[in-house]
Amino acid sequence: MNKYEPILLKNMMQPGYTGSLADYERAGGYQALRKALGKIAPADIIEVVKKSGLRGRGGAGFPTGVKWSFIPKDHRGPRYLICNADESEPGTFKDRQLMERDPHQMIEGMILAAYAISTLIAYIYIRGEFVLGAKILENALAEAYRAGYLGPNILGSGFALDIYMHRGAGAYICGEETALLESMEGKRGLPRTKPPFPATHGLFHQPTVVNNVETLANVPHIVNRGPEWFASIGHPPKSTGTRIFCLSGHVKRPGNYEVPMGITFREMIYEIAGGMRGDKPLKAFIPGGASAAFLTPEHLDVKMDFDSLAQAGSMLGSGGVTVMEEGTCMVWAAENLLQFFNHESCGKCTPCREGSLWLLQILRRIEHGHGRQEDLDLLLRLCGNIAGRTVCAFGDAEIAPITSTLQHFRDEYEAHIRGQRCPFRPQPVADLITVGH
Amino acid sequence: MLIEKHKDKITEILGRYPEKRAALLPLLWLAQEEHGHVSEAAMKEIAGVLDLTPPQVYETVTFYTMLNRQPIGKFHIQVCRSLMCALVGTEQLLGWIHAKLGIKPGQTTPDGLFTLSQVECLASCGTGPMMQVNDDYFEQLTQEKLNRILDDLKRDGKSPLATGPFMFPVPQHMNR
Numbered sequence: 001m002n003k004y005e006p007i008l009l010k011n012m013m014q015p016g017y018t019g020s021l022a023d024y025e026r027a028g029g030y031q032a033l034r035k036a037l038g039k040i041a042p043a044d045i046i047e048v049v050k051k052s053g054l055r056g057r058g059g060a061g062f063p064t065g066v067k068w069s070f071i072p073k074d075h076r077g078p079r080y081l082i083c084n085a086d087e088s089e090p091g092t093f094k095d096r097q098l099m100e101r102d103p104h105q106m107i108e109g110m111i112l113a114a115y116a117i118s119t120l121i122a123y124i125y126i127r128g129e130f131v132l133g134a135k136i137l138e139n140a141l142a143e144a145y146r147a148g149y150l151g152p153n154i155l156g157s158g159f160a161l162d163i164y165m166h167r168g169a170g171a172y173i174c175g176e177e178t179a180l181l182e183s184m185e186g187k188r189g190l191p192r193t194k195p196p197f198p199a200t201h202g203l204f205h206q207p208t209v210v211n212n213v214e215t216l217a218n219v220p221h222i223v224n225r226g227p228e229w230f231a232s233i234g235h236p237p238k239s240t241g242t243r244i245f246c247l248s249g250h251v252k253r254p255g256n257y258e259v260p261m262g263i264t265f266r267e268m269i270y271e272i273a274g275g276m277r278g279d280k281p282l283k284a285f286i287p288g289g290a291s292a293a294f295l296t297p298e299h300l301d302v303k304m305d306f307d308s309l310a311q312a313g314s315m316l317g318s319g320g321v322t323v324m325e326e327g328t329c330m331v332w333a334a335e336n337l338l339q340f341f342n343h344e345s346c347g348k349c350t351p352c353r354e355g356s357l358w359l360l361q362i363l364r365r366i367e368h369g370h371g372r373q374e375d376l377d378l379l380l381r382l383c384g385n386i387a388g389r390t391v392c393a394f395g396d397a398e399i400a401p402i403t404s405t406l407q408h409f410r411d412e413y414e415a416h417i418r419g420q421r422c423p424f425r426p427q428p429v430a431d432l433i434t435v436g437h
Numbered sequence: 438m439l440i441e442k443h444k445d446k447i448t449e450i451l452g453r454y455p456e457k458r459a460a461l462l463p464l465l466w467l468a469q470e471e472h473g474h475v476s477e478a479a480m481k482e483i484a485g486v487l488d489l490t491p492p493q494v495y496e497t498v499t500f501y502t503m504l505n506r507q508p509i510g511k512f513h514i515q516v517c518r519s520l521m522c523a524l525v526g527t528e529q530l531l532g533w534i535h536a537k538l539g540i541k542p543g544q545t546t547p548d549g550l551f552t553l554s555q556v557e558c559l560a561s562c563g564t565g566p567m568m569q570v571n572d573d574y575f576e577q578l579t580q581e582k583l584n585r586i587l588d589d590l591k592r593d594g595k596s597p598l599a600t601g602p603f604m605f606p607v608p609q610h611m612n613r
């Protein structure tokens with residue numbers, strides 16, 4: 001059971017709650033907007049968010065108020081806010097729930113963020129596969145316009161904002177914020193070299209803030225209940241508030257669970273998610289989406305917050321927790337993830353583009369019984385040549401499954417090579433051993 | 438043809454952006470919704486609207502996996518193959534589909550109704566194994582459920598077993 005009081009999932013857990021504007025208002029929705037617009041100065045909203053300690057929920061954990069404060073105050077000309085609703089990190093499925101079940105919570109957060117950075121235009125970049133989510137958001141935006149929460153003169157405050165939807169079309173990399181900007185501009189989603197950062201040169205070369213769905217959904221609550229309240233939740237000072245963790249894999253009760261940051265993985269896996277499916281022992285878990293390093297049962301008492309995970313050699317990332325039982329082949333798991341990374345590498349940086357294919361081919365031959373003893377050092381050498389040598393963080397992400405499984409399960413790789421077969425899985429059919437897109 | 442038919446819609450889309458090229462993905466979606474894929478003729482037409490060259494449009498189109506350059510089956514079955522789904526049964530799901538339709542990933546049934554693809558994570562990792570068919574998600578699949586869905590699609594063009602708005606787990610007090 002999840003004994004913690006939800007903040008972001010609270011409304012949708014009420015019987016009969018549909019996510020309509022009327023339901024949202026009845027639950028106290030748009031009160032933060034009424035409280036803020038024209039009454040609290042934009043710069044003070046930024047201060048409130050800074051004080052709350054809110055950090056980005058999209059993966060990197062950058063302090064949200066600080067990011068907003070980077071928008072140049074004296075900039076003439078447009079500036080933009082983009083809600084990153086691309087949710088494509090394997091293991092992550094929380095933004096989809098936030099958008100489909102309580103769209104106005106995120107929209108109110110967007111309006112407040114737009115007000116704080118004084119933009120007139122905001123976009124929601126939503127992954128192309130979320131057809132239902134896009135429809136629900138379109139409807140919610142229309143409701144918000146009709147009620148005067150969007151448009152030329154919001155709640156009579158003189159503040160104006162338009163929000164438009166922009167659908168992606170299938171490309172993981174477009175979740176990376178500068179690739180997202182390229183994609184929005186109608187180009188291939190290739191990440192940009194930074195600096196300059198989006199805060200000064202973003203969408204259409206104008207100052208731009210990109211924030212994740214869950215990050216923005218927190219903002220109305222912070223404005224309503226105050227930064228001190230928010231900063232008292234979780235594991236202050238570095239990890240304040242709740243996180244929605246997405247449990248997947250071999251647990252009895254997978255799903256989205258909102259908890260204060262700082263509880264242990266043990267509590268999350270064994271109490272909240274009901275323990276291991278079939279009560280098999282735990283073998284490994286990924287704590288923060290496919291880009292995060294694997295951890296082992298030794299790490300069950302690590303706290304689920306930014307710093308504790310960094311110390312344990314992994315990351316909180318996107319909040320996707322994937323649990324694997326004893327008997328799961330770690331080489332197979334790494335191979336599966338490398339197939340993902342190889343498929344999704346955008347091709348801009350040579351180490352990532354070529355490296356992901358080489359890594360995949362080596363993992364494949366090990367998994368399929370054709371590995372060579374020198375392959376393990378070769379893997380590590382290749383990983384070393386990718387880390388830190390790419391324009392975006394994708395390069396570091398694609399090596400995490402390999403370096404971490406090699407660190408914790410090297411004997412398993414060696415057993416594959418020695419035995420010339422996977423000790424866990426039946427021998428695959430030869431014609432499946434092909435690499436390509 | 439696209440332009441004539443959707444004149445107002447296109448004007449509205451262009452109005453969302455300060456630069457014309459930003460309307461490219463929305464217009465490509467419009468073309469694909471119309472024809473099921475984006476033909477070269479459509480790309481040329483869109484290039485004209487946005488003051489781009491056809492290769493500029495093509496360059497963008499080829500980056501995105503959801504834009505089809507060839508006609509595909511009426512129902513595009515997309516099975517998630519990423520790790521979290523694979524842990525709970527992607528292989529079985531592909532086997533059930535093969536048993537029912539006789540196709541493997543990359544193939545289309547002879548009647549042109551079903552095309553099967555494997556895709557990467559669709560953000561339903563806690564409710565695998567899963568697939569998307571055209572716009573709809575189908576989650577927590579079993580062989581029985583899959584067979585029902587495929588029968589529904591063939592007969593009615595859609596299936597009531599599609600999931601969403603998404604919430605998982607559904608709290609016990611809401612289940613009644």
Ligand SMILES: Cc1cc2nc3c(=O)[nH]c(=O)nc-3n(C[C@H](O)[C@H](O)[C@H](O)COP(=O)(O)O)c2cc1C
Pocket residue numbers: 055056057058059060061062064084085086087088089172173174175176177178210211212213215216392393394397
């Ligand atoms: C390869 C890659 C993929 C990413 N995918 C997503 C994504 O799907 N959704 C998201 O919100 N952030 C994603 N990010 C993080 C974004 O670049 C960016 O940090 C985030 O949207 C900022 O919002 P936040 O500060 O509110 O977290 C990704 C980053 C990388 C490097």
Ligand code: FES
Pocket residue numbers: 090091092517518519520521522523557558559560561562565567
């Ligand atoms: S891994 Fe299949 S939906 Fe995420």
